[in-house]
Amino acid sequence: xxxxxxxxxxxxxxxxxxxxxxxxxxxxxxxxxxxxxxxxxxxxxxxxxxxxxxxxxxxxxxxxxxxxxxxxxxxxxxxxxxxxxxxxxxxxxxxxxxxxxxxxxxxxxxxxxxxxxxxxxxxxxxxxxxxxxxxxxxxxxxxxxxxxxxxxxxxxxxxxxxxxxxxxxxxxxxxxxxxxxxxxxxxxxxxxxxxxxxxxxxxxxxxxxxxxxxxxxxxxxxxxxxxxxxxxxxxxxxxxxxxxxxxxxxxxxxxxxxxxxxxxxxxxxxxxxxxxxxxxxxxxxxxxxxxxxxxxxxxxxxxxxxxxxxxxxxxxxxxxxxxxxxxxxxxxxxxxxxxxxxxxxxxxxxxxxxxxxxxxxxxxxxxxxxxxxxxxxxxxxxxxxxxxxxxxxxxxxxxxxxxxxxxxxxxxxxxxxxxxxxxxxxxxx
Amino acid sequence: xxxxxxxxxxxxxxxxxxxxxxxxxxxxxxxxxxxxxxxxxxxxxxxxxxxxxxxxxxxxxxxxxxxxxxxxxxxxxxxxxxxxxxxxxxxxxxxxxxxxxxxxxxxxxxxxxxxxxxxxxxxxxxxxxxxxxxxxxxxxxxxxxxxxxxxxxxxxxxxxxxxxxxxxxxxxxxxxxxxxxxxxxxxxxxxxxxxxxxxxxxxxxxxxxxxxxxxxxxxxxxxxxxxxxxxxxxxxxxxxxxxxxxxxxxxxxxxxxxxxxxxxxxxxxxxxxxxxxxxxxxxxxxxxxxxxxxxxxxxxxxxxxxxxxxxxxxxxxxxxxxxxxxxxxxxxxxxxxxxxxxxxxxxxxxxxxxxxxxxxxxxxxxxxxxx
Numbered sequence: 001x002x003x004x005x006x007x008x009x010x011x012x013x014x015x016x017x018x019x020x021x022x023x024x025x026x027x028x029x030x031x032x033x034x035x036x037x038x039x040x041x042x043x044x045x046x047x048x049x050x051x052x053x054x055x056x057x058x059x060x061x062x063x064x065x066x067x068x069x070x071x072x073x074x075x076x077x078x079x080x081x082x083x084x085x086x087x088x089x090x091x092x093x094x095x096x097x098x099x100x101x102x103x104x105x106x107x108x109x110x111x112x113x114x115x116x117x118x119x120x121x122x123x124x125x126x127x128x129x130x131x132x133x134x135x136x137x138x139x140x141x142x143x144x145x146x147x148x149x150x151x152x153x154x155x156x157x158x159x160x161x162x163x164x165x166x167x168x169x170x171x172x173x174x175x176x177x178x179x180x181x182x183x184x185x186x187x188x189x190x191x192x193x194x195x196x197x198x199x200x201x202x203x204x205x206x207x208x209x210x211x212x213x214x215x216x217x218x219x220x221x222x223x224x225x226x227x228x229x230x231x232x233x234x235x236x237x238x239x240x241x242x243x244x245x246x247x248x249x250x251x252x253x254x255x256x257x258x259x260x261x262x263x264x265x266x267x268x269x270x271x272x273x274x275x276x277x278x279x280x281x282x283x284x285x286x287x288x289x290x291x292x293x294x295x296x297x298x299x300x301x302x303x304x305x306x307x308x309x310x311x312x313x314x315x316x317x318x319x320x321x322x323x324x325x326x327x328x329x330x331x332x333x334x335x336x337x338x339x340x341x342x343x344x345x346x347x348x349x350x351x352x353x354x355x356x357x358x359x360x361x362x363x364x365x366x367x368x369x370x371x372x373x374x375x376x377x378x379x380x381x382x383x384x385x386x387x388x389x390x391x392x393x394x395x396x397x398x399x400x401x402x403x404x405x406x407x408x409x410x411x412x413x414x415x416x417x418x419x420x421x422x423x424x425x426x427x428x429x
Numbered sequence: 430x431x432x433x434x435x436x437x438x439x440x441x442x443x444x445x446x447x448x449x450x451x452x453x454x455x456x457x458x459x460x461x462x463x464x465x466x467x468x469x470x471x472x473x474x475x476x477x478x479x480x481x482x483x484x485x486x487x488x489x490x491x492x493x494x495x496x497x498x499x500x501x502x503x504x505x506x507x508x509x510x511x512x513x514x515x516x517x518x519x520x521x522x523x524x525x526x527x528x529x530x531x532x533x534x535x536x537x538x539x540x541x542x543x544x545x546x547x548x549x550x551x552x553x554x555x556x557x558x559x560x561x562x563x564x565x566x567x568x569x570x571x572x573x574x575x576x577x578x579x580x581x582x583x584x585x586x587x588x589x590x591x592x593x594x595x596x597x598x599x600x601x602x603x604x605x606x607x608x609x610x611x612x613x614x615x616x617x618x619x620x621x622x623x624x625x626x627x628x629x630x631x632x633x634x635x636x637x638x639x640x641x642x643x644x645x646x647x648x649x650x651x652x653x654x655x656x657x658x659x660x661x662x663x664x665x666x667x668x669x670x671x672x673x674x675x676x677x678x679x680x681x682x683x684x685x686x687x688x689x690x691x692x693x694x695x696x697x698x699x700x701x702x703x704x705x706x707x708x709x710x711x712x713x714x715x716x717x718x719x720x721x722x723x724x725x726x727x728x729x730x731x732x733x734x735x736x737x738x739x740x741x742x743x744x745x746x747x748x749x750x751x752x753x754x755x756x757x758x759x760x761x762x763x764x765x766x767x768x769x770x771x772x773x774x775x776x777x778x779x780x781x782x783x784x785x786x787x788x789x790x791x792x793x794x795x796x797x798x799x800x
C-alpha cells in the first residue's frame with residue numbers, strides 16, 4: 001500500500017536458514033519507487049549543470065561542434081523553472097552562461113544560453129577536478145534542490161595533480177549527482193568510473209560525436225523525471241555484527257559509501273540520490289553476526305528507506321534462523337546466487353580487459369572466456385553482444401574463446417557497460 | 430471485537446482484574462483484552478514490551494534492538510503455591526504446549542498440561558482447547574471422580590472440535606486432524622489423582638533435599654510404555670526407534686482409548702511434597718526419575734525461600750535446564766507445592782498421607798463419550 005507520503009516498497013530475498021555456527025547472511029533487497037502520480041512532494045527546485053570539455057583535443061573529429069550541438073539540445077530540454085548553468089572546462093572551469101551563478105530556464109534565457117554555447121572554442125588542457133569544484137560551488141547554493149550535472153570529456157585528466165581530482169570528488173559526494181560521458185576513445189574509463197560511482201551517476205562512452213546530442217537529451221529528461229530527491233537507505237545491524245558489504249547490484253553494480261547514521265551507532269546511512277517514480281534498484285547486503293544457538297532467530301539487518309525529510313518510506317528485515325536441518329541451510333536463494341554470478345561476470349570482464357591492455361593475452365583469454373560463459377548462462381544478451389566484439393566465441397558454454405583484434409571503442413564500451421546487470425525473474429526468488 | 434474487556438473470565442468464571450490479559454485463576458487469555466502496543470513506525474524501531482532475556486535490550490517488532498535475537502522468553506505463570514513455565518524449546522519454531530493452573534471449590538490444586546502433536550495441523554490450538562476445557566471443568570467446582578471424568582471428556586470434545594484449516598506451517602494431508610496429549614493432576618488431602626492420554630506426565634515428589642522420592646503418577650500411552658508393560662527395560666524401550674510414538678491422544682482421529690485414571694494414597698512426611706505435571710519435552714531429559722529429583726534439588730538451591738514468585742522461577746529454571754540439554758521439543762513444567770519443607774500445611778488441607786512409591790492401589794478407567 002502506498003500513499004503520497006510513502007511511495008516506496010522494499011522486499012528481501014534470502015535463505016534465512018544457517019547451519020549451526022554459521023555467521024554470514026546474504027540478502028538481496030529490492031527497492032522500488034511506486035510508479036503512481038502521487039509521489040513525495042517535489043524537491044524544492046531543480047538544478048542542471050552542463051560541463052563541456054573545451055580542451056585543445058576537442059578540435060579534432062568535429063568533437064567541439066558535436067559538443068555545442070549537444071549542449072544546445074540539452075538547454076532546449078530544460079523544463080521552465082529549472083535553474084541551470086553551462087561551464088566550459090579546460091585548465092580551469094569558465095562559466096559560459098550565465099556570467100555568474102545560475103539562470104532560470106525560460107523563453108528569455110534559452111536563446112542567450114545557446115548563443116553563448118555557439119561561441120565555445122577548444123583550447124587548453126584537461127583539469128576535471130577544477131570543473132567539479134566549480135560545479136560544487138553552484139550546486140551548494142541550492143542545497144535543497146534536486147542537483148544534477150552532465151560532465152563531458154574527451155581525454156585524460158592531465159592538467160592537474162592526480163590526487164586533487166580524488167579529493168574534489170570526495171568533497172562533492174552528496175552535493176550533486178553527475179552523469180559522465182567520454183567522447184572518442186582517448187579518455188580513461190577508470191577515471192570517469194570513480195566520479196560516477198561517488199557522485200551516483202552513470203558512465204558511458206559516446207564513440208561517435210554525432211551521438212552526443214541524443215545522449216544529452218536522454219540524460220536531461222531522465223534527470224528531470226527523478227522527482228523524489230535525496231533518498232537514503234539506513235541499514236541497522238545488531239550489536240556485534242559486522243557489515244561485510246553493501247552495494248547496488250541492479251540496474252548496475254555500484255559501490256555505495258556509507259556515513260555514520262544520526263540514529264545511533266548500530267546503523268549506517270547510504271545516500272541514494274534522486275529517484276523517479278517507477279525506479280527499481282536491487283542491493284546486495286552481506287552481514288556477519290554472532291552465531292546463535294540452533295533454534296535461535298535473529299534480526300540481522302533492518303533496511304529503512306528514508307525520504308529527504310527523514311521520514312521512513314519503507315522497511316525490510318534481513319533475518320537468520322539457525323538450524324541443524326542441512327536441507328534447509330544448504331539451499332541458496334536464487335536472487336543471491338544470480339547477483340553473485342553477475343558480480344563475478346563484471347569482475348571477469350574488467351580483469352580480462354586490463355590483462356589485454358597489459359599485453360597478457362593468456363589471462364585475457366581465460367577471463368573474457370569466463371565472462372562469456374557467465375553472461376550466456378545468465379541470459380545477459382547485451383553483454384554477450386559486447387563481448388563478441390572483443391572475443392571470438394569458440395564454445396560459449398565452456399568459455400573457450402579467442403581474442404579478436406577489437407577496436408578501442410568496442411573495448412571501452414564493454415568496460416563501461418561491464419557493471420550493468422540483468423534482473424532475475426523474481427517468481428523464483 | 431469489543432474494546433472493553435470482560436469482568437469475569439469466560440473460561441472458568443473467576444473475576445478478572447481491570448486490564449488483565451490473562452485470568453488469574455486458570456491462566457486463559459482474556460478475550461478482547463488490548464494487544465501489546467504495536468511499535469510505531471519510525472527509525473530506529475521504538476522498544477515496547479519486556480526487555481530481551483539474553484542481553485536486556487529493548488524489544489521492537491519481536492526482535493531485540495540491541496542483539497537482534499527474537500524476543501523469546503520462557504512464559505511463566507506464577508500463582509504462589511502453583512506455577513508453570515513453558516517455552517518452544519530450541520528446535521521447534523512454535524510452542525505447541527499448553528498449561529493451566531486452578532483450585533477446586535475445596536481448594537485442591539489442579540495442574541493441566543497438554544502437548545500438541547507436531548505431526549498434526551493446529552496442534553497448538555488443540556492443546557489450548559483441551560487445556561481450557563479441562564481446567565474450566567475443575568476450577569471452582571466440587572472435586573469428585575465424576576468431575577474428573579467430565580474434565581477429560583470436555584477436553585476430548587474440545588480437541589476434536591478444533592478445525593484443521595488455517596495452519597500456515599502445515600504441509601501434510603488436508604484430512605489430518607489436530608491432536609494433543611493431556612495430563613491432569615489433582616491433590617486432595619489424602620490422595621493424588623492423575624488422568625492422562627498420551628505421554629504428558631504427572632509426578633509426586635516427596636522428601637527433603639537430597640533424599641527425594643519421585644513417584645510417577647501417570648501411565649504413558651506410548652510404544653515404549655507398552656514394551657515396558659510387556660517386560661522390557663524402560664531405558665532401552667525409550668531409546669528404541671519409535672519408542673516415543675504415542676498410542677493414544679485427543680483429537681478427531683484419536684483411536685478409541687481410555688484415559689488412565691490413577692489414584693495414589695499419600696501421607697504427610699513433614700518434609701515437603703510437590704506435585705508436578707510436564708510435557709515429554711521436559712521429562713525426556715530426566716531419563717529416570719532420579720534425574721528429576723536431582724534437578725529439583727538444584728533449582729531449589731538456586732532460589733531463596735523469600736524470593737517472590739519462587740515457584741515460577743523454579744519452573745523456569747527447569748525449563749532453562751531442559752533447553753540447555755538440547756531443547757529438542759517444546760518444554761512445559763507445572764508445579765504445585767502441597768507441603769512446605771518445614772511441614773507447614775497449605776491452607777485448606779486437613780490430613781495428608783505419604784505417597785506409595787509403587788503405582789496405584791486402585792485404578793479406574795474412564796470411558797469416552799461421557800458415560
